[in-house]
Amino acid sequence: MVTVQQVGRRLAPARMASRDVVRVGAAGLRTRPARALLSALGIAIGIAAMVAVVGISSSSREQLDRQLAALGTNLLTVAPGRNIEGDNAKLPTEAEAMIARIGPVTGVSATGIVPDAKAYRSDRIPKPQTNSLSVLTARTSLPQTVGASLRNGAWLNGVTSQYPAAVLGADAADKLGVGRPSPETEILVGNKRFSVIGVLNPVPLAPELDSAVLVGWDVAVRMFRFDGRATTIYARSRDSQVEAVHSVLAATANPHSPGSVVVSKPSDVLTARRAADATLNALLLGLGAVALLVGGVGVANTMVISVLERRAEIGLRRALGATQGQIRLQFLAESLLLSALGGIGGVVLGVAVTTGYAAYQAWPTVVPAWATAGALAATVIIGGIAGLYPAFRAARLSPTEALATP
Template identity: 45%
Template sequence: MSRTLDLVGEAVRGLRARPLRSALCAGGIALGMAAMVAVVAIPATTRQALLNQLGQDGNLLTVSSGNTIDNQPAPLPSQSPAMLRRIPGVQQLSPVAYQSGWIARRTPFVPVADTNGLAVIAVSADLTATLDLHVTHGAFLDAATSRYPAVVLGSGAARALGMSTAGPNRLVTLSTADGRRTVVATVLGILADAPLAPELDSAVLIGDRAAHTRLDAGGGPSRIYLRADPDKVGPVHALLAATTSPEDPGAVQVGRPSDLLAARLTAQNALNDLAFGLGAVALLVGGVGVANAMVVSVLERRSEIGLRRALGAGRGFVGGLILIESTLLCLSGALAGGIAGLAVTWVAAMSQAVAVQVPLLPVGLGLAASVLVGLIAGLYPALRAAQLAPAAALRIAG
């Protein structure tokens, strides 16, 4: 035990004698370890938030009927919302209607060709509850404001219009494609990204009553979002098409947005595996740097090694000294890299307002791999140092 402690103490003193080289060698290992921790922990944190969202939104269903010949959302029967509400298990329902032929512009002076394809959608005040939408600035439409020319911008629409705030002095021009009819609307609020309804991100939302009186909206909704009892999602899903359009249920498309999020999660896992592999390669490259530094260290310390051998140090002591030095380099670099990776993960989690998730198994494997890399990297230099003959070592020392 005392011999091992002596070796560790000598190894630490040897590393402290060359601080810059030791720091650079450990830095290569730290970079690889930080990459491994970050590419595992950050996706795990995001994945947990996504899984929580999947659990909350697994009962969200959508009903639509595809697009028309001119690539506009086709309307559903006007009686569809009332009929769908009668299905046992439907808890919430919100229809929306694309206003075909209407576009949104910052001012009437913006050419129609530069509208960025912002759709105008008539919505009801209960859409936020059905889709769990969040307003980043201002407020959403309510029973009162839905009657007046007021709009809420999707996140992408707000960026396209160059607006980051809402208020009485924030105005948007709604007009027909030919520019003959124009309605100036006040921007009440701006929505956060809606992953379950991305079509709303690039849209301008207006109250259904204002759309009827100001935009002459008519006909049925273009899409219906609904929440079902979590225990009755399957039976509700099976009845939606026939209930929405009894005459032509085949034309009705029933979707489940959470399935799309699950597919994204699967793709994300594949990309995470690739990123983890890149982190492993970075760790290996750091190990090569450690091996190179230890070889140079042996060449520079031949006189020291010669004196140790001449004073009675065995081959095992000299070889173990070099081996422990390389292992300490890799271990210290791995610990520093692990802390850096956790710090990056914490910052990423705070920016998304989610709890930090750190998979212990991959992190533990990374630490074990760093020790293994240190042993492998120091093996050849250790053997080379141990094979120095005492007589040759004395000549070098002299």
């Protein structure tokens, strides 16, 4: 004997598996491929616009950051000041090594004044006519740290820094009449002959190098009365940590007398750079929100029209036993699939546009991961929200009302 409960259980509608929901949603897109393609294209254009705006702006900002970095926004200098007696102080010999241990510091180099050493083109130049040239000893890492480049010749290395070899600053080369360095080109440093092996271009971040004759650290200690103490230390740090590094440099360079250490202040360009970053971030968020809103309106419009056109199909499915929940799932899945297809296409198109424009402008190509991932996630969310009303509207249609529609 069959009970009422058994009949009720047999007539209960089956639950749709996830793959069935996707299959039913995709079927709705396949039955109207032209409409689905145009709708996905509209979403893709909106998402592509957002990704391209973010990508192009980020690429432009990266180019700006590189140009500002060349102006020394993350370069700090350390020099000795005066001690409590008012005399000229000196940095400890281990100051460079101690500064290099600071976590955010990415590069350290130094120069030192060689005492009582003057540079002359030859021994026929009168001693008082020094042309205001200073003789500095330099670490081999100096060009990388201060952004110096060579006009001609080569920089000091582990070998040449131990021998009488010199590199001239741009102004020093002009004053000494040295055009192109060679092993035969010699100048007098003190009373010693030095071969000129290189000439620097002007160094905007360290203009004191332009009028200097630079020699190796080891040869300065051996041939002149140089005590090995740096008189200027250059330190590069991570951009986000410039102020933090600045606050500890003096105490790190000379723990016993930090007040006798002079540290340059972070550049005003760094402040301008951060202000520009904040403005661009706000602009990107605003443009992205507008693009997503446009895409969401497109999805909602497409799904509402789809419901109106498919009333007979909805009524037939209801008559065959589909529940309101299954109808809602069908249209919601269709809306999500449509949004996902448009989002993926938009991300690909946006990345392609960004890459092409950045290459045309000779900029680095930068498409933030948050822009692509956020665009996809936001598209799906917006698509789901936009599909809720059509889905509920479709589910509320009664079978008789839907089938009666001409």
